[in-house]
Amino acid sequence: MAFLQLQGVSMGYGVPGGRTEVLADIDLEIEQGEFVAIVGYSGSGKTTLMSILAGLIRPEKGRVIFDGQDTPGPGPDRGLVFQNYSLLPWLTVHENVSLAVDQVFPQLSESERKSHTDRFVQMVNLTPARDKRPSELSGGMRQRVSVARTLSMQPKVLLLDEPLGALDALTRATLQDEISRIRLAEKQTVVLITNDPDEAILLADRVIPLTAGPRATLGPSIPVTLSQPRDRRTLLGNYDFKQIRHEVIQYLLKARPRHRTTLSRSLVLPDVEPEDITHRPPPLFAKPGSARRKSEMKTESVEVTL
Amino acid sequence: MKTPWNRFDFLLLPLLGGAFILLLWHLSSHSWSGDLPDPAKTWHESKPYVLEPWAKRGELDQGILRFTFLSLILVAKGYAIALILGTPIGFFLGLSPTFNKAFDPIIQILRPVSPLAWLPLGMVLFAKIKGINVTEVAALFTIALCSMWPTVLNTAVGVRAIPTDYLNVARVLKLSRWKTLTKVMIPATLPYMFTGFRLSLGIAWLVIVAAEMLTGRPGVGGFLWQQYNALVYEQIILCILTIGGVGFILDRLMSVIERRFKTI
Ligand SMILES: Nc1ncnc2c1ncn2[C@@H]1O[C@H](COP(=O)(O)OP(=O)(O)OP(=O)(O)O)[C@@H](O)[C@H]1O
Ligand SMILES: [Mg+2]
Numbered sequence: 001m002a003f004l005q006l007q008g009v010s011m012g013y014g015v016p017g018g019r020t021e022v023l024a025d026i027d028l029e030i031e032q033g034e035f036v037a038i039v040g041y042s043g044s045g046k047t048t049l050m051s052i053l054a055g056l057i058r059p060e061k062g063r064v065i066f067d068g069q070d071t072p073g074p075g076p077d078r079g080l081v082f083q084n085y086s087l088l089p090w091l092t093v094h095e096n097v098s099l100a101v102d103q104v105f106p107q108l109s110e111s112e113r114k115s116h117t118d119r120f121v122q123m124v125n126l127t128p129a130r131d132k133r134p135s136e137l138s139g140g141m142r143q144r145v146s147v148a149r150t151l152s153m154q155p156k157v158l159l160l161d162e163p164l165g166a167l168d169a170l171t172r173a174t175l176q177d178e179i180s181r182i183r184l185a186e187k188q189t190v191v192l193i194t195n196d197p198d199e200a201i202l203l204a205d206r207v208i209p210l211t212a213g214p215r216a217t218l219g220p221s222i223p224v225t226l227s228q229p230r231d232r233r234t235l236l237g238n239y240d241f242k243q244i245r246h247e248v249i250q251y252l253l254k255a256r257p258r259h260r261t262t263l264s265r266s267l268v269l270p271d272v273e274p275e276d277i278t279h280r281p282p283p284l285f286a287k288p289g290s291a292r293r294k295s296e297m298k299t300e301s302v303e304v305t306l
Numbered sequence: 307m308k309t310p311w312n313r314f315d316f317l318l319l320p321l322l323g324g325a326f327i328l329l330l331w332h333l334s335s336h337s338w339s340g341d342l343p344d345p346a347k348t349w350h351e352s353k354p355y356v357l358e359p360w361a362k363r364g365e366l367d368q369g370i371l372r373f374t375f376l377s378l379i380l381v382a383k384g385y386a387i388a389l390i391l392g393t394p395i396g397f398f399l400g401l402s403p404t405f406n407k408a409f410d411p412i413i414q415i416l417r418p419v420s421p422l423a424w425l426p427l428g429m430v431l432f433a434k435i436k437g438i439n440v441t442e443v444a445a446l447f448t449i450a451l452c453s454m455w456p457t458v459l460n461t462a463v464g465v466r467a468i469p470t471d472y473l474n475v476a477r478v479l480k481l482s483r484w485k486t487l488t489k490v491m492i493p494a495t496l497p498y499m500f501t502g503f504r505l506s507l508g509i510a511w512l513v514i515v516a517a518e519m520l521t522g523r524p525g526v527g528g529f530l531w532q533q534y535n536a537l538v539y540e541q542i543i544l545c546i547l548t549i550g551g552v553g554f555i556l557d558r559l560m561s562v563i564e565r566r567f568k569t570i
Binding site: 054056073074075076078079082084086088099100103153 | 469471472474475477479481485490493494
């Protein structure tokens, strides 16, 4: 039995009537020590899938099996890096991390916990900012705190929900290398969700495309046969890389449903005052010659199927 | 346009406004409102209370600061009760939809009730309990009950507004209920709570006058009412100005504290 497994998972939101079916028939098997990347369109249900993996939401149908347990609730052994960082704004960098450390390692002494916290703050290069609050940090720095908080829990599986989405290309590259290094050093099991096929192929052992929603489902898993550690500079010219990249993108494009778009534009029907031939006196309080009917706004729309 | 005058606006305009009101007051007391003492007379008669603010000549003849102090003590006690009761009630309302459905209608009905209506109920409620000062307890009851609602309602709104993400962090970390409350929920609600606290303090101070009037307790409100009944009108205005000034200062102080907690 796989270490982390999804069996026939389906999930939707809302009551019958206004319902969106987000995920349908998801099957996934992840072995210990594996690095799996899931690539999908925005809004296709990636965060929903991650929340199910983390145990934060229960799937409506299907099972989650983690480390032999059937659909367990959330816990620190599945460390989730939230898409929107989810740092507690009233705590400093160090306090945000130590909240996790104190909770997960109650058996350590106070000084051991403190040095453990310091180590992970150092790992993401935030020691100079350790006493700052999240509001004083840049987006990338917040993201790094969030990563440090999760890594400090030393989870059995690391769940990364678009962890580098908000970052500039340079910081992104640095953190990609960092994730890759930690992963190789600690033989960490990782599930990475991203919308960037290049990132997925650079880091993962397997790339799985997630089709566009509604009723998004996982495509076939595409093994990344490139040897580790990978060098981003030579990768772009690598033949295998191009092949895998092509395969992933082709699948995502093929699986894209026919998009419907509505084009609309506003029209203004100008006010046309009929000529007054009876010469009635103007009504009280009305400015002479003022419009008695407002210009009418109309919208014209056309539905297009691509 | 920035002329040299604009720089003194903040000082000059309020002074002009004040002078205008003084003039209106003066003219009124000399025309249609014969019983109203004019500003000069008011000041003259109020002097002993202002210049010797700590004097105590009798139970209801004390310096104005001393009266203010007595009133503030009463308000502080009633306000403390309001916060101690109101904050947890607000938390329950925010956390439990069932609790909210059960008690929200009754709260909406009790909220607009005037302190003048609560005080007699307080007197009746505590009349049969031995060993307490019934008027004081009734006054505290009134202050607490009237000033509690902004704290209750703001806390409830704040609890409902806690981002799910913060609660998810607590769930992933498997924080205990107590730790979730103290480490996540209370800090996340603090800004709302303090807005409630500030509004509650305003109401508590508003209620003090009514409470002291009806119970005849020494304090700014009690003094005001006594002087009115004794047909001495000069100090009524002194009391009004004092009540207003203290209310203003309290509100400023709470604003400072409130801003201190607006970390989110
Ligand atoms: N709590 C919720 N209630 C109702 N609908 C939801 C909820 N959470 C997500 N959805 C819907 O489910 C769909 C997928 O959302 P999800 O956040 O999983 O997408 P995503 O792939 O993570 O998007 P992105 O790439 O922008 O992060 C969306 O259509 C969204 O509107
Ligand atoms: Mg998402």
